[in-house]
Amino acid sequence: MFWLFAALAVGGALMCITRRSPVASALWLVQTLFSLAAIFVLLDAQFIAALQVMVYAGAIMVLFLFVIMLLNLGRGSATDMRGWTGRLVALALGLLLVTELWVLVRSPLASPLQLPAGTLSRVAQEQGVVAVISDSLFRTYLVPFEVTSVLLLAAIVGAVVLAKRRL
Amino acid sequence: MLLGPALAVSAILFSLGVAGVLLRRNAIIIFMCVELMLNAANLAFVALAQQLGPDGQVIVFFVMAVAAAEAAVGLAIVLAIYRHKQTLDIQNLNLLRG
Numbered sequence: 001m002f003w004l005f006a007a008l009a010v011g012g013a014l015m016c017i018t019r020r021s022p023v024a025s026a027l028w029l030v031q032t033l034f035s036l037a038a039i040f041v042l043l044d045a046q047f048i049a050a051l052q053v054m055v056y057a058g059a060i061m062v063l064f065l066f067v068i069m070l071l072n073l074g075r076g077s078a079t080d081m082r083g084w085t086g087r088l089v090a091l092a093l094g095l096l097l098v099t100e101l102w103v104l105v106r107s108p109l110a111s112p113l114q115l116p117a118g119t120l121s122r123v124a125q126e127q128g129v130v131a132v133i134s135d136s137l138f139r140t141y142l143v144p145f146e147v148t149s150v151l152l153l154a155a156i157v158g159a160v161v162l163a164k165r166r167l
Numbered sequence: 168m169l170l171g172p173a174l175a176v177s178a179i180l181f182s183l184g185v186a187g188v189l190l191r192r193n194a195i196i197i198f199m200c201v202e203l204m205l206n207a208a209n210l211a212f213v214a215l216a217q218q219l220g221p222d223g224q225v226i227v228f229f230v231m232a233v234a235a236a237e238a239a240v241g242l243a244i245v246l247a248i249y250r251h252k253q254t255l256d257i258q259n260l261n262l263l264r265g
Binding site: 009136 | 214242247
């Protein structure tokens with residue numbers, strides 16, 4: 001099950017960076033986001049999965065598609081891929097990053113940090129899926145939560161100022 | 168446990184995002200690749216939250232809020248660039264080159 005969605009996510013990402021038309025690219029990215037939501041469910045993060053579908057696949061990608069269609073970029077014009085040197089550099093850097101991250105993944109987690117297997121799903125069953133997150137969100141991380149709301153306000157004002165023709 | 172495979176998928180997705188940023192010249196597609204990288208980081212957070220307690224999922228919540236703000240401001244900048252230059256090809260955006 002996990003591998004099916006992992007393959008869908010990686011395939012969607014590959015298609016996203018190789019399709020010529022921005023609309024096709026965005027739609028393949030939506031596939032990746034949905035597969036990631038499924039993977040989140042498999043990793044005991046049901047609330048995050050719901051957020052992923054609503055915020056990313058729902059809101060952010062609709063915003064992207066709006067802008068693509070507003071600017072009339074739908075028909076694939078001449079390719080915007082870089083030339084062969086650029087492609088080789090991108091491939092080499094991507095592979096280098098994969099190997100570096102692979103080494104990091106291989107190194108084991110310090111054992112005192114690890115919870116016993118299944119702890120998170122047990123806690124989620126006792127308190128409810130949302131309560132697990134909201135408890136630490138509104139106690140430990142209350143100040144970052146409020147700062148996030150200020151950030152969103154600043155983003156709203158900034159987006160309006162930037163996109164308006166003249167104030 | 169899915170920790171190892173999930174981190175591996177996260178690494179692959181992040182590298183694909185980096186490759187996309189380096190490969191493409193369309194500003195909107197570069198933005199989408201940045202979103203892809205943020206999602207790969209989210210996947211790593213969620214996978215590690217299974218081992219280290221639910222705080223990782225709270226961090227994912229914050230990452231999503233920041234990503235939404237970044238997308239709104241970024242797309243506004245893209246609109247402004249398009250109005251200014253009539254193109255989104257970042258090779259034509261060389262005002263700082265002097």
